Amino acid sequence: MAARVTKLSKPFVWLLMGLLIVGLAGFGAVNFSGTSRTLGTVGDQEITINAYARELQREIRAMEAETGEALQFGQALQMGIDRTALARLVALASLDHEVAELGLSIGDENLQREIVQIEAFHDINGAFDRETYRFALDQQGIDEAEFEADLRAEAARTLVQSAVVGGVEMPATMTETLMEFLGARRSFTWAPVTAEMLEAPIPEPAQADLEAFHEANIDAFTLPEAKRLTYALLTPEMLIDQVEVEEEALRARYEELDARYNAPERRLVERLVYSSEEAAREAMAQVEAGGATFETLVADRGLEMVDVDMGDMTRGALGEAAEAIFSAETGDVLGPLPSPLGPALFRVNGVLAEQITPFEEAAPDLRDELAAIRARRLIETRAQDIDDLLAGGATLEELADETDMELGALDWTEGRDDGPAAYADFREAAAAVGVDDFPEVRFLEDGGIFALRLDEVLPPRP
Incomplete structure (x- = not known):
């Protein structure tokens, strides 16, 4: 269940850590520059440099509050506080990754309930006040969306932590059995037997022997029941080459996402x-x-x-x-x-x-993002026409000839997740389709569309 830590940008990160250790002094002094904002990732969850800086400051302040003495940055490094801060961020990112994998969320109503209970956002009458809420967040340099996303993530983390900490207790009989097994000691003598020790090599099995083994273990050589499907598929990636993104649109998007690429x-x-x-x-x-x-x-x-x-x-x-x-x-x-x-x-x-990402560096990412958005919109506009073709009696083969949809075939079984079956929406449709069902346009989670037809059900077979 543990998430894998990946994509640690080693050359930049360890150079940065070296500069932190050698060049910074005082009360957790930090000076980050350049265009990289990510220290590492856990699964899909990023650990940003700013988050690390804030966590390091919190750890230092907590130690100062405990000891009552100011703590120099060099002392903090000797005490391993920098590693403690990073370990905590990795642990939180691991939980966030697991939360994302499980699809957990506290929902808007629960989030609202959490926010209105925070006393810092109450007015003098003890009731939640939106202006006080906005003012308090503004003082912390956080916008509402960021705060609510953090609060939602923290609540979801708590659900996972509670599930782990409050797990089912192992029965006493099982505990005793396992402990007795682990604590047992056995004495034995062994001798290796290798192929080289045989007086004569083992002969190749005869055809009759192979057939007999096959018949005796037929279950191991039997394919499960499968649905032979024909499908037509259209994804945004397939239309990327047809989408043009003007430089004006790229620059407009760059300005729209100024906070992402340019931090003061x-x-x-x-x-x-x-x-x-x-x-x-x-x-x-x-x-x-x-x-x-x-x-x-x-x-x-x-x-x-x-x-x-x-x-x-x-x-x-x-x-x-x-x-x-x-x-x-x-x-x-x-x-x-x-x-x-x-x-x-x-x-x-x-x-x-300040962290400045020039337009020229951001342009490739912006182009991919805008092209994918436009491709999804293009598919949306074509979906109804394609569905009308199917309703008018067009076959999937005819769709592939008349549209950009690509034709394919698949012997689908439960648990298969390659090709179009990598999409949850496709697997759900494949599981439900019957021989008498007519193909219809369905949407995929990435904005693509597909239609499928069940040609036959293949029984279990050798």
Whole structure:
């Protein structure tokens, strides 16, 4: 059930890790640049560099909160905190991959119920307030879609974890039997017997011997019942060459997905808000005099470090405090600076350089994406006409002659999943089709279409 970890971009990743270890100092300083955003994948689940940076910061802050002392990045590496952070992300990605494989989801209603119960999104009357919800997410630099996707994933992960942790307990009799077997010891003497030790080689079996063995083990040499199908298939991939994508469309799509390909420079920031400018100045004075650290100021307020962690923030998200924060070095404590909640002290925990993917680099992916979208739309527009041809009496062979659909044949059995049977929709239709059923157009999960006909049912046969 465990997912396989694949596609670790080794040259870039380990160079990046080396730079982290050698070049960064202070409170978990981070400075990532370049166009790669993925540290690795588990199945289909990506582990992004930004996620790793945030998780590493959380692990460091948790250790600082536990020890009450500031932790240098070099110390964190010696303690293996970087590996702990990565291991946690791999574990979460493994769960996310398993969730995706199982098709688990908590559904929109359950997601809404989870969100409205979070106190941080309540108004002064204790009821969920959408403006408060939006404001709180904006302060963390997260949009609603991203937050809700994370919450949905966390809830689905919990389902899988609960299923594993709360598994069926092994019966006592089975436990004792297995333990007795594993704990048993046996003494024996053995001697190898090889073909070279024979006085004469084993003769080739006669035809009669082969036939007798075949008859005695006929089940092992019998094909199961199968349905002989004829099908016509049309997938987006088959129409890609017919689809033209203009450069204007590519550039428009590039601009539409600007957030995917171009991330602005950001800072990993923590913020501690005070009720007045005077209180914030007094706290800053303690830090400058060495009488307090940012961690102790947070603890004195009865807060945890996670309560003041803003994550990665852009200039626009920081408002009037942006200039000072973006001019600071990693580890600097700044303030008092203005914030939407009042005067605050800020600490800069890391630098995330802008990540720019030029249009020329993004163009191949964009072209494939747009071509696939247009191919699916093209199939949608043709599906009704093709279905009308079938309703008018056209055969699958005639469809292949008059349309772009390709004709094929398949002896289908339960469990076969190659060729068109790789599609769940095709397998479902193949299982249900009868001799008297007329072909009809059905859609595949990738936007393709197919129609099939049962020619005959093949009985079990040698």
